[in-house]
Amino acid sequence: MSERHSSKAVLIAGPTASGKSALALELALSAGGIVINADSMQVYRDLRIITARPTQDEEARIPHRLYGHVDAAVNFSAGAWVADAAKALEEARIEGRLPIFIGGTGLYFKALTAGLSVVPPIAAEIREDVRARLERNGVEALHAELARRDPRAAERLNLRDRTRIARALEVIEATGRSLLDWHHEGQPPLLPKDSFRAVFLAPERDELYARIDARFDAMLAAGALTEIEQLAARGLDPLLPAMKAHGVPALIRQLRGELSLEDAAMIGRADTRHYAKRQFTWFRHQLPEFEWVKPDEARGWLAGAANAARASR
Incomplete structure (x- = not known):
């Protein structure tokens, strides 16, 4: 292919609060990349703060795609994400940018690298x-x-x-x-074998849990409760994915007077820690092609990915 980066891509996964966003931004700046979201909650425009989406300053520094482009009333699926990801991938190839997929949603990465089952639309x-x-x-x-x-x-x-x-x-x-x-009948992967490099950031558990707790408190200080109040005012179906984002159900209960803010925050932090634990398990068993690295080793991995990207130009 004649595109500057051919079909190569970089996949950065890891549990929530593991430092993925900073790594992706650094790689995008050094290798001429475009950052493509692979987190199932960061797609929702109603959930900027509570999902720790990239800041407006970060989005201004480098192209970001598939962040906040879906309304919370939409039951967004992995199949819909794959369709959007295909467009973002094509955009990256046309512009000669390195596609950098970043997130913690294992199903999205599996769909990207192994394909996805095709279920007809449900009436x-x-x-x-x-x-x-x-x-x-x-x-x-x-x-x-x-x-x-x-x-x-x-x-x-x-x-x-x-x-x-x-x-x-x-x-x-x-x-x-x-x-x-x-599930046995599916679409082919967007990124076949040998067309990508993949890393999973794996911090020590105690360090990660401390970061999760600190980040949840920081999101509250940044206005997460107001964000959830605006979401709750819409009266959406509680089964919608956006309504089940970590911290959202507990904060809605707080707004209804059912919980204190302290108790709601405690539940939100605990739910997020439990999710991080599941992410470790899921990626270990479902996506063995991801290379596991400690965050303090990520800079070395980043340099290798950047060099490989430049070599493919």
């Missing part, structure tokens, strides 16, 4: 009916229904996982086929 009336039954009858009743209609999918799901149970039931209802069957 709005089916989705609304399933969610109404969920609210009316409870998650246990919906799981029991799923067990009758799609026992294989039901067996794999946690009995309290409202979102995934509803999703599996929507799919069987709309298509007559199990979600597991659809």
Whole structure:
């Protein structure tokens, strides 16, 4: 290919608060890159503060794509992200920029490098009916229904996982086929093997948890509660992804007078720490092609990636 960076790309993943954004910005500045978001919550324009999106100054220094481009009322999917990522990737290639994908959403990275299952769009009336039954009858009743209609999918799901149970039931209802069957038929990856370098930042757990706690407090000081108040005023479906971002449910409860700010912050910090733990597990088992490095080793990895990018020009 004649583009300056050919098909090469850099993938920077890691748990929340691991220092990914600073690393991506440094690489983009040194290698002529474009930063492409691979975080499922940072896509929402309503959630700039509570998801620690790049600052306006950072976005002005280097091109950033797929940040804050989706309304919170949208049930944004991995398939929709892949479609947007394909456009951003093509833009990077046309402009001769190094595409740098950064985030902590494992499914996005897996879709990028291994492809994604294709599930037909679910009609709005089916989705609304399933969610109404969920609210009316409870998650246990919906799981029991799923067990009758799609026992294989039901067996794999946690009995309290409202979102995934509803999703599996929507799919069987709309298509007559199990979600597991659809997972076997998918789109090819946007980035085939050998077309990218991938790193996973792996801080020591105690250090990471301390950073998570400090960052959550900093987000509150920066106006996160006001941001969530504006989101809550919209009266959106609580099952929407944006309404379940870490810290959002607890802060909404605080605004309703159900929790003190201290208790809400405690829940938000704990939820984020638990999520970080799951990120470690998911990437270790699902994405073995990522090279794990400590944050203090990241500069060396960064230099290697920048040199490789320059060599491909």
